[in-house]
Amino acid sequence: MAGYILRRLLQxxxxxxxxxxxxYFMVFAMPGDPLLALFGDKTPNPALLERLRQEYHLDQPFIVQYFLYLGGIFRGDFGTSFSGEAVSDILARTFPVTIRLAIMALIIEFVGGVLIGLVSGLRKGKLFDASALVVSLIFISLPIFVIAFVAQYIFGIQLGWARTTVSTGAPIQDLILPAFVLASISFAQLIRLTRASVIETQGLDFVRTAYGKGLSRRRIIPVHILRNSLIPVVTYAATDFGVLLVGATVTEGIFNVPGVGRTLYQAIIRGEGPTVVSFVTVMVLIYLAVNLVVDLLYGLLDPRIRYVK
Amino acid sequence: MSDPTTQNVKPLLEIKDLQVGFQTTGGIVPAVRGVDLTLMPGQTLAIVGESGSGKSTTAHAIINLLPGPGRITGGSITFDGKELIGLGSKQMESIRGREIGFVPQDPMSNLNPVWSIGFQVEETIRANGIASGRKNVRAHAIQVLKEAGLQDADKRLKQFPHQFSGGMRQRVLIGIGLSSRPKLLIADEPTSALDVTVQRRILDHLETLTRDIGTAVLFITHDLGLAAERAEQLVVMYKGKIVEAGPSKEILENPVHPYTQRLVAAAPSLASRRIQSATHATATHALSDLEYAPTKVTEGVDLIAAAEERVEKAPAVKRPDAIVVRDLTKVYKIRGQGKGSSGEVIASDKVNFSVEKGTTTALVGESGSGKSTVAKMILRLEDPTSGSILIDGTDVAPLKGKALLDLRRRMQPVFQDPYGSLDPLRNIGNTISEPLQVHKVGDRTARKERVFELLDQVSLPKSLITRYPNELSGGQRQRVAIARALALKPDVVVLDEAVSALDVLVQAQILKLLADLQAELELTYLFITHDLAVVRVIADNVCVMQQGKIVEAATTDQVFDSPQEQYTKELLNAIPGAGITLGV
Incomplete structure (x- = not known):
């Protein structure tokens, strides 16, 4: 087990x-001079421009810039943004907000999706199932910004239950509405996935045998039907965490959440190599970690896989 | 049951005029149409019939385990004095497992793969109130599994179903079914998915257990030989109705209904016994009582007649070898379960045999004996580790690319599962003509002609050409698979358990078809099977495999008449019907 994790980390x-x-290469290859763009319409002092160029190593060839950056990372230095703030500070400020938002969304979609999916699957073809399918179809087909604006209008303006924008520091109560919006799409997918999985499991031989053994329906549903149906659902939800992190950009924009999405978007526009690359690096790290957790979780849920490793 | 004291005992299970239907969009389709049967305490009764006869539906109706659209539409089921039809789900739960045990058909799919064996036994014990408290429940679970024949149960409690063999899983299921000492055990084809030798051991064990506990058994099977061997009473079902019922001996000796006669004629287990008894007619007249005049069969297939016909048609001259296998070895490397350990499995160990042109050689063995590995290597679907395979004198082991494709043309496979081996998205015409397209044989019209010809050869109507596999029965699908194999006019056909998944009647038809095709087209068959009973009617020569080695090779008659190896004798004894002594 430890060997397996080590191997995955080395990978x-x-x-x-x-x-x-x-x-890094793509940011480097972007057209236009990022420093000139900083000054907008004004013509900068050539001496200052030269000093900034040296400071940000922009006068060096691409490969040198890259290795300078890489060397910095190993010393814990992620570089400096054009506004003079250390990139590591920006990371520390934005990532917790987005991760909090993503975790909230994940919990909402998982609990809601699995519960509704389970009931739908158990009552296949009944009224509840039909309505759940229609509602989930609506959520799947609507673009997320439409859902966001409608949610803002209904819950923020008409009902006044939540703020339409998130205040500084992003407290949890402010994030509830954006989290629901962020969860809505995967939520609908999870309902359908759970439902299909439950219907399939229900018809399997071992479920009939469980009845034959004298078990009650109340025991069979969680222990034999839900537990087995969760294997694909958990895998989907866990991979979805990575998607939620990145996919938060639109939602963060609409709700003015001071998270990764907004900051990264601005850094790309400005061509700030170190900032963009650092953000993406952290995202890739989270992705890899999530994938590892998914694989370990999979083994936990399905013993057939546990022993193959 | 001739004991006079049992005459006054009330029946344990009494089914009267049971009607079961399946709800479909077009109304209720009846599956069981007026079944009556009576089972006395401690008795064993077998329901025999082909798939779709309603035998399993009847069994499931008793404990209300009918699948979703199934409904009981009439009749009564009395168990131990109680009416079971219309019981609430709570009351039914208290009867299931506690008073009526259930052993399902397929051990591979009837244990939940994500829970340990111990967990699944323990939850049964707890649900039926047999024991309480962690330690007691565990101790009871171990005892139940030991009774079922798992000697190292205490160590294996934490293991998962996939770490058990099929036979072991079925023992676990039998243990679960008998854990609360039920008055009745419903065993729904409990061993159809297992090798014959394993089947024999498990059924022997089940018999001893139920006799000791005094449990009555309702045994569902499609094999008349097996039913007759294991049950005192037989009920033969056909299309939802009972066509014949009575003591097993009487039914076997004198089947009255034409359907029962067809079953008797088609059961390979009985056929092989009858051939056996015919060759020893004078010595064992007791067994020959089993024989009945083939003229009685008005429709269907008589396996004996088919087998005799085969032998008569066979020319006596020695023909050249179509397949010669020399020192064929296959070693699989496996990753061990422990820390980074790895090992080797010798699936095929210096296997030698040859098959004469136009004859059938059967490769017989239990699962894991390496017989399928040998078949795959001959088909070049697996590369041999060492050794050579000569097809018509040329070594095919090193062939590649074009030469390999040409070889494939002369050698075609038919696999066990007719559901899995046909592409559900291709219609029958396309499926059969695909090999012709791949090998660029003829133009469109010529190929279509050939497909019609092939359908005719395997006795399927031409109209099937536009149908899809899911619209066909298992037997029809296997015919399609055979037609596809014959499309390229091969010399050699490798039949890997080609009839094992089929009902006896269908099995008999396919065996007959194979024999006819062989005579007509001079085909050479390599017939892979675990069932010696089938071998008796189809094969000229037999190679018995065990643990990757051929332990005995001889003509079919020699193997059946004077088996040399202990293992072969075991296989022979495992053919159902061995214990039937009639006319005594």
Whole structure:
């Protein structure tokens, strides 16, 4: 087990090197001079421009810039943004907000999706099931910003239950509405996935045998039907965590959440290599960690896989 | 049951005019149409019939385990004086497992793969109130499993179903079914998915257990030989109705209904016994009582007649070898379960045999004996580790690319599962003509002609050409698989358990078809099977495999008449019907 985790962590190294290199290259290859763009319409002092160029190593060839950046990371230095703030500070300020938002969304979609999916699957073809399917179809087909605006209008303006924008520090109560919006799409997918999985499991031989053994329906549903149906659902939900982190950009924009999405978007526009690459690096790290957790979780849920490793 | 004291005993289970239907969009389709049966305490009764006869539906109706759209539409089921039809779910739960045990058909799919064996036994014990408290429940679970024949139960409690073999899983299921000492055990084809030798051991064990506990058994099977061997009373079902019922001996000796006659004629287990008894007619006249005049069969297939016909048609001259296998070895490397350990499994160990052109050689063994590995290597679906395979004198082991494709043309497989081996998204015409397209044989019209010809050869109507596999029965699908194999006019057909998944009647038809095709097209068959009973009617020569080695090779008659190896004798004894002594 420990050996397996170690191997997976070692595998992360080439992945990280590759992604950082690619991202760094793409930012480098973006058209336009990022420093000139900073000054807008004004013509900058050539001496100042030269000093800034040296400070940000922009006068060096691409490969040197990349290795300077990489060397910095190993010393714990993620570089400096054009506004003079250390990138590590920006990371520390934004990532907790987005992670909090993503975890809240994940909990909402998982609990809601699995419960509704389970009831739907057990009552296949009944009224509850039909309504759940229609509602989930609506959520799947609507773009997230439409859902966000409608939610803002109904819950924020008409009912006044929540703020339409998130205040500084992003307290949990402010994040509830954006979390629901963020959860809505995967939530609908989870309902359908759970439902299909429950229907399939219900018809399996071992469920009939469980009845034959004299077990009650109240025991069979959680122990034999839900437990087995969860295997694909958990895998989906866990991978979805990574998607939620990245996919938060639109939602963060609409609700003015001071998270990763907004900051990253601005950094890309400004062509701030170190900032963009650092953000992406952390995202890749989280992705890899989540994937590892998913694989370990999979083994926990399904003993057939546990023993193959 | 001739004991006079039992005459006054009330029946344990009494079914009267049971009607079961399946709700469909087009109304209720009846599956069981007026079944009556009576089972006395401690008795064993077998319901025999082909799939779709309603035998399993009847059994499931007793404990209300009918699948979703199934409904009991009439009749009564009295168990131990109580009416079972219309019982609430709570009352039914207290009867299931506690008073009526249930052993399902397929051990592979009837244990939940995500829970340990111990967990699944313990939850049964707890649910039926047999024991309480962690330690007591565990101790009881170990005892139940030991009774069922798992000697190291205490160590294996934490293991999961996939770490058990099929036979072991079925023992676990039998243990679960008998854990609360029920008055009745419903065993729904408990061993159809297992090797014959394992089947024999498990049924022997089940018999001893139920006799000791005094449990009555309702035994569901499609094999008349097996039913007759295991049950005192037989009920033969056909299309939802009972066509014949009575003591097993009487039914076997004198089947009255034409359907029962067809079953008797088609059961390979009985056929092989009858051939056996015919060759020893004078010595064992007791067994020959089993024989009945083939003229009685008005429709269907008589396996003996088919087998005799095969032998008569066979020319006596020695023909060249179509397949020669020399020192064929296959070693699989496996990753061990422990820390980084790895090992080797020798699936095929220096296997030697040859098959004469136009004849059938059967490769017989239990699962894991390596017989399928040998078949795969001959088909070049697996590369041999060492050794050579000569097809018509040329070594095919090193062939690659075009030469391999040409080889494939002369050698075709038919696999066990007719559900899995046909692409559900291709219609029958396309399925059969696919090999022709791959090998660029003829143009469109010529290929279509050939497909019609092939359908005719396997006795399927031409109209099937536009149908899809899910619209066909198992037997029809296997015919399609055979037609596809014959499309390229191969010399050699490798039949890997080609009839094992089929009902006896269908099995008999397919065996007959194979024999006819062989005579007509001069085909060479390599027949892979675990069932010696089938071998008796189809094969000229037999190679018995055990643990990757051929332990005995001889003509079919020699193997059946004077088996040399202990293992072969075991296989022979495992053929159901061995214990039937009639006319005594």
């Amino acid at each position: 992360a190294i080439p992945v990280l090197l590759g992604t950082t290199f690619l991202i």
